[in-house]
Amino acid sequence: MKKIVSMIVAVILAISFVGCGSAMAQNTPAPEAKTAETPAPTQANKDSAASDHTVLVVYFSGTGTTRGLAEKIAALTGADLKEIVPAQPYTAEDLNYNDRSTRASVEQNTPDVRPEIANDITLDGYTTVYLGYPIWWGQAPRILSTYVESHDFTGITVIPFCTSGSSDIGRSDDALAEQAGNGNWLQGRRFDANISDDALLAWINETGERSMDKTLSLVIGDTEVCVAWEENASVDTLTEMVKAESLTVQLSMYGGFEQVGSLGTSLPRDDAQTTTQAGDIVLYAGNQIVLFYGSNTWAYTRLGRIMNKSAAELEDLLGNGDVSITMSWK
Ligand SMILES: Cc1cc2nc3c(=O)[nH]c(=O)nc-3n(C[C@H](O)[C@H](O)[C@H](O)COP(=O)(O)O)c2cc1C
Known part of the structure; x- marks a missing residue:
C-alpha cells in the first residue's frame, strides 16, 4: 500500500512544475525604435540537410x-x-x-x-x-x-x-x-x-x-541552450530559414531585461499582449528576436522558451553585455 503523503507531494509538485527561470514583471513597455542600431544578421555554417521527425x-x-x-x-x-x-x-x-x-x-x-x-x-x-x-x-x-x-x-x-x-x-x-x-x-x-x-x-x-532527430538549436555566445519552441507559423518559417542556412544574429542589451536583434527579414506574426519571463524568446515587430533575462509586458509573438537555465544563469548569459546567437538545424 502506498503512502498517501508521498502521493500528495507528487500532486503538489506536478501543479508547481515550471520551466527554467522566472522573473518579476516590470510592466515596462519597450519603445518601437529600440533596434535602430542593431546590425543585420550574418549567415554562416551552411547546413542543408533536413529530416522528418523519427x-x-x-x-x-x-x-x-x-x-x-x-x-x-x-x-x-x-x-x-x-x-x-x-x-x-x-x-x-x-x-x-x-x-x-x-x-x-x-x-x-x-x-x-x-x-x-x-x-x-x-x-x-x-x-x-x-x-x-x-x-x-x-x-x-x-x-x-x-x-x-x-x-x-x-x-x-x-x-x-x-x-x-x-x-x-x-x-x-x-x-x-x-x-x-x-x-x-x-x-x-x-x-x-x-x-x-x-x-x-x-x-x-x-x-x-x-x-x-534534428531540431532547431540555439547557441548563445558559445553556450548551447535547450529550447521548447512554440508550434506556430513564426517558428515554422524560422525553422525553414535555418534549415536552409544557419543564422547568426547580433543582439544588443535593452532595458535591463532583454537582448534584441534583427532577423533581417519578417516572420509571420500573431502578436498578443504578453508578460514575459526570464528564458522567454519572442518575436518583436515581426522582424526582431528578443531573449529575456528579465521581464517585460508588450505585444509579442511567442517563439519559445529556454528550458535548462535558471533566472540567475540567464542573467549571467544575457545580462553582461551584447551577445550573438546562432540558430542551426542539427
Ligand atoms: C489508481 C492509482 C494508483 C496509484 N498507485 C500508485 C502506486 O502503486 N505507487 C505510487 O508510487 N504511486 C501510485 N499512484 C500515484 C501516481 O503514480 C502518481 O501520482 C503519478 O505521478 C500520476 O501521474 P499522472 O498525473 O500523469 O496521472 C497511483 C495513482 C492512482 C490514480
Missing part, C-alpha cells in the same frame, strides 16, 4: 504529471508528442486510490481489461518511441496495454518512462514489452515530477536517441 513521445496521464514530463522530453529531443486519450475520460473519483472500488483500481485488479482509446496514434515513420505513463498499483495503467497490443513496434526502439508517488518502474516496462510482443524495448525509468532538465537530458543522451 522520434515520438507517446504518453497517458491521469492528472498531468506524466504529461509535464512527456512535454519536457519532447522539447529536449525535438520529438513529436502524442497523448493517449481514453474514450471514457477518468474522473477524479475514478482515480481515487483510497477507494479500491473506483474505476482505476478495479481496472488494475483486472489484468485482462482493456480501456478503449479515443484517438489513433500511428507509429508509421517513427524509429524511436518514448512511452510514458503513471504507476497505478505498481503497474502501467491498463490503457497502456490497449495501446501496445494494438500497435506494431517492429523496428522501433521503445523507451518507457513513468511517474509515481514513490514506487519504482518495477516490472511495468517488461510487462508492456511482453504484451507488445515486438520492438526493441530498453530499460524504463521512473522520474520525479520535478526532475531537472539537465538530469533529464543526461538520461536522454544515455539512451543514445537524442541525436536521431
Whole structure:
C-alpha cells in the first residue's frame, strides 16, 4: 500500500512544475525604435540537410504529471508528442486510490481489461518511441496495454518512462514489452515530477536517441541552450530559414531585461499582449528576436522558451553585455 503523503507531494509538485527561470514583471513597455542600431544578421555554417521527425513521445496521464514530463522530453529531443486519450475520460473519483472500488483500481485488479482509446496514434515513420505513463498499483495503467497490443513496434526502439508517488518502474516496462510482443524495448525509468532538465537530458543522451532527430538549436555566445519552441507559423518559417542556412544574429542589451536583434527579414506574426519571463524568446515587430533575462509586458509573438537555465544563469548569459546567437538545424 502506498503512502498517501508521498502521493500528495507528487500532486503538489506536478501543479508547481515550471520551466527554467522566472522573473518579476516590470510592466515596462519597450519603445518601437529600440533596434535602430542593431546590425543585420550574418549567415554562416551552411547546413542543408533536413529530416522528418523519427522520434515520438507517446504518453497517458491521469492528472498531468506524466504529461509535464512527456512535454519536457519532447522539447529536449525535438520529438513529436502524442497523448493517449481514453474514450471514457477518468474522473477524479475514478482515480481515487483510497477507494479500491473506483474505476482505476478495479481496472488494475483486472489484468485482462482493456480501456478503449479515443484517438489513433500511428507509429508509421517513427524509429524511436518514448512511452510514458503513471504507476497505478505498481503497474502501467491498463490503457497502456490497449495501446501496445494494438500497435506494431517492429523496428522501433521503445523507451518507457513513468511517474509515481514513490514506487519504482518495477516490472511495468517488461510487462508492456511482453504484451507488445515486438520492438526493441530498453530499460524504463521512473522520474520525479520535478526532475531537472539537465538530469533529464543526461538520461536522454544515455539512451543514445537524442541525436536521431534534428531540431532547431540555439547557441548563445558559445553556450548551447535547450529550447521548447512554440508550434506556430513564426517558428515554422524560422525553422525553414535555418534549415536552409544557419543564422547568426547580433543582439544588443535593452532595458535591463532583454537582448534584441534583427532577423533581417519578417516572420509571420500573431502578436498578443504578453508578460514575459526570464528564458522567454519572442518575436518583436515581426522582424526582431528578443531573449529575456528579465521581464517585460508588450505585444509579442511567442517563439519559445529556454528550458535548462535558471533566472540567475540567464542573467549571467544575457545580462553582461551584447551577445550573438546562432540558430542551426542539427
Ligand atoms: C489508481 C492509482 C494508483 C496509484 N498507485 C500508485 C502506486 O502503486 N505507487 C505510487 O508510487 N504511486 C501510485 N499512484 C500515484 C501516481 O503514480 C502518481 O501520482 C503519478 O505521478 C500520476 O501521474 P499522472 O498525473 O500523469 O496521472 C497511483 C495513482 C492512482 C490514480
